[in-house]
Amino acid sequence: MALLDMTPTVILVGVGGFGAVHLANIRRLRHVGRLTLTALVDPVFSGETPPDAPLFPSLRTAIETVGAPSVVVAAVPIPVHASVAAETLTAGCDLLLEKPPFARMDDFEALLELERQTGRVVQVGFQSLGSLAIDALTGADDPYSSFGAPIAVSATGTWKRDRAYWARSPWAGRRSLDGVSVVDGVATNPFAHAIATALRLAGMQDAADVESVELEMYRANAIEGDDTTSLRITSRRGPSVSAALTLCAAQNSEPVVDVEYEHDRIAFRYSMDEVTIDGDTGSERHFGRIDLLENILDHRAGDAPLRVPLASTGAFMRVVEAIRTADDPVRIEPQWIEWRGTGQEAHPVLKDVERWSGVAARTGALFSEVGAPWAFSGRRPVGAVFEGEVDSRRRRRPGRLRGR
Numbered sequence: 001m002a003l004l005d006m007t008p009t010v011i012l013v014g015v016g017g018f019g020a021v022h023l024a025n026i027r028r029l030r031h032v033g034r035l036t037l038t039a040l041v042d043p044v045f046s047g048e049t050p051p052d053a054p055l056f057p058s059l060r061t062a063i064e065t066v067g068a069p070s071v072v073v074a075a076v077p078i079p080v081h082a083s084v085a086a087e088t089l090t091a092g093c094d095l096l097l098e099k100p101p102f103a104r105m106d107d108f109e110a111l112l113e114l115e116r117q118t119g120r121v122v123q124v125g126f127q128s129l130g131s132l133a134i135d136a137l138t139g140a141d142d143p144y145s146s147f148g149a150p151i152a153v154s155a156t157g158t159w160k161r162d163r164a165y166w167a168r169s170p171w172a173g174r175r176s177l178d179g180v181s182v183v184d185g186v187a188t189n190p191f192a193h194a195i196a197t198a199l200r201l202a203g204m205q206d207a208a209d210v211e212s213v214e215l216e217m218y219r220a221n222a223i224e225g226d227d228t229t230s231l232r233i234t235s236r237r238g239p240s241v242s243a244a245l246t247l248c249a250a251q252n253s254e255p256v257v258d259v260e261y262e263h264d265r266i267a268f269r270y271s272m273d274e275v276t277i278d279g280d281t282g283s284e285r286h287f288g289r290i291d292l293l294e295n296i297l298d299h300r301a302g303d304a305p306l307r308v309p310l311a312s313t314g315a316f317m318r319v320v321e322a323i324r325t326a327d328d329p330v331r332i333e334p335q336w337i338e339w340r341g342t343g344q345e346a347h348p349v350l351k352d353v354e355r356w357s358g359v360a361a362r363t364g365a366l367f368s369e370v371g372a373p374w375a376f377s378g379r380r381p382v383g384a385v386f387e388g389e390v391d392s393r394r395r396r397r398p399g400r401l402r403g404r
Contacts, residue, residue, distance in 0.1 A: 008035045008297050009067075011093075013059055013084055014075035015042040015050065017168075018098065022073050023050060025293060034297055038066045059087050068092050071296055075125075077171050078189075079180045082107040089120045094300065096293055098125040099192050101313050103181040105207075105321040108314070115310060122310040123296045128193040128270040129200055129308045130295065133287040136275070137201055137259065137268070147261040153202040154242045154258045154361040155194040157186075158249035158354045164344040165247075166223050173223030175328070183324045185217070185225035191245045191255060192316070195231075197270045198257045199315045203238040207314030211236045213322035216366045216375065217329035220248045220337045220348040226329040228350060230357075230366045233319060242364040244357035248337070248350040258361070336374035350374060 012022055019042070029035050030052075039062040040055045049055045056062035059072070072088040073096045074081070081102050088095045089111070101124050102108045115122055128134075137147075166173045174182045187195055204210055211234045217226035228246040235241070257268045267276045277283040290307055298304035338349045356372040359365075367375035 007033070008070035008300060009038045010035045010071050010073060010293075011039045011041060011059065011062055011066075011069045012037065012073045012075070013041040014098075015040050015045045015055070016047065017075065019075035022075050022293075023052070025291065026073070027052065029291075029294060029297075034294065035071075038062075038069055059084060059091075063091055070094065070300065071096060071293070073293060074098060077169065078103050078182050078184060079171055079177055082111070085111050085122065086114060089114050089118045089122070092118070092120065094120050094296060095122045096125060096296055097122055097310075099196070100183075100188050100320055101310065101317065103183040103188075103320065103324060105317055108310075108317045112310060121296070121299065121306060123292055123299075123306050124308045124310060124313045125292055126193055126196045126308050126313070126316075127289070127292060128197045130290040130292050131270060131273045131287055132289065133268055133270075133273055133275050133285075134197075134200060136285075136287065137266070138203075147259075147264050147266070150202060150239045150259045150261055152239045152242070152260045152364060153198045154260075154364065155191070155198040155245070155255070156243070156258070156357050156361040157191040157194045157245040157253075157255040158357055159190065159247050159252045159255075160249050160347050160349070161190070161227070161247040162341060162345050162347040163221075166221055167344065173221065173225045173227075175224045175324070181324055183225070183320055185229065185323065185329075186227050186245045186247050187215075187229050187231065187243065188320050188323060190247060191243075193270060194245065194255050194257060195241075195243055195319055196313065196316045197268070198241045198243060199233070199319075200312075201257060201259055201268070202233075202235060202241045204233070204235050204241065204315040205312040207318050209236055209238075210234070210315050210318040213319055214366065215322060215326060216368060217323065217326060218332050218367070218375070219329040220332045220350055224328070226323070227348075228332070228353065228367075229323075229329075230360045231319065232364060232366060233315075240364060242361055244360040244367070246350060246353045246357055248348045249354055250340075250349045253354070330376040332374050 037053045043057045068091045071094045074084045075098045171177050171182045215231045218228040231243045233241040254269050273287040275285050295307050336351045359370045
């Protein structure tokens with residue numbers, strides 16, 4: 001049943017880091033009368049307190065003081081997602097939870113159950129899924145739908161990150177911290193949007209949609225997690241998804257999700273909401289984007305479905321769980337790594353990683369399968385296979401996909 005808030009109230013949990021982006025968006029919506037900001041929460045914030053609302057050390061203290069809000073926006077470290085989410089729903093509030101939703105499948109399933117019990121809703125902060133390009137590519141009322149059903153979907157992401165990036169917080173680059181799962185790596189955090197967007201375009205949303213996940217994880221940095229990873233995700237009923245991702249490129253490039261159809265191929269640059277057909281720049285089309293906080297406010301008023309309900313990230317959580325339960329990433333041999341810069345600005349460049357990422361993504365293969373010289377082919381690719389082995393006949397053969 002919709003809640004008809006006269007003016008919905010919001011509490012922001014997490015003021016620093018990406019929380020500053022949420023605060024700016026909350027100010028925008030407050031300016032046009034969509035919401036009232038009643039409190040800020042951050043137990044470790046050390047900067048100058050924003051003048052927008054009182055700052056509290058915990059969500060519990062904030063709710064006891066100013067009352068339970070309509071919506072909690074949570075931009076908090078991954079290890080505390082579960083506790084903040086449970087506290088929010090138990091207090092009778094809806095939740096906008098930053099991605100990735102959780103580091104463990106058990107936590108995801110527990111919140112789904114709490115969502116059912118409380119009648120509250122959770123929206124996950126995959127901003128790319130607010131893009132209207134998603135509607136055009138998956139809906140029935142847009143010329144793009146004439147492409148037909150996709151045959152395969154792939155994601156390519158090549159960025160560079162320096163030592164300071166991995167030193168930004170105690171949990172950065174960790175697989176666990178003080179016995180709590182973190183699973184912070186290239187696929188689960190910086191390129192989580194690439195994976196989530198590719199899964200959505202392939203029609204994989206529920207956890208049950210995923211048949212298997214195969215992956216190879218590598219690290220050039222002195223971290224626990226992965227900074228270079230290739231994945232192959234097999235669907236129970238639709239096209240597969242492949243991804244090749246790295247934070248060890250020479251420079252940052254725009255991440256892209258490619259979708260192959262029977263007679264067409266499109267490139268979706270999700271951070272720009274831009275779609276190109278067959279690599280022809282003359283066929284570029286730019287789309288708008290629905291803000292996820294504004295969407296949850298509309299949903300409460302009964303005016304719109306949620307763009308990214310918690311249940312729709314089940315397929316993504318299957319990938320996270322596969323990464324969590326896989327063997328530790330393979331350390332890349334120094335001979336393939338060139339370090340550029342000095343001090344905290346130093347960053348590793350993995351030899352030809354951009355080229356190998358493109359080949360792996362386009363062919364639906366893992367790094368070792370396409371012959372990347374730094375890929376470790378001495379052991380079988382690791383990952384979670386949920387029901388039997390992946391049938392090799394389903395894999396795309398190198399060269400089948402047309403180049404972008």
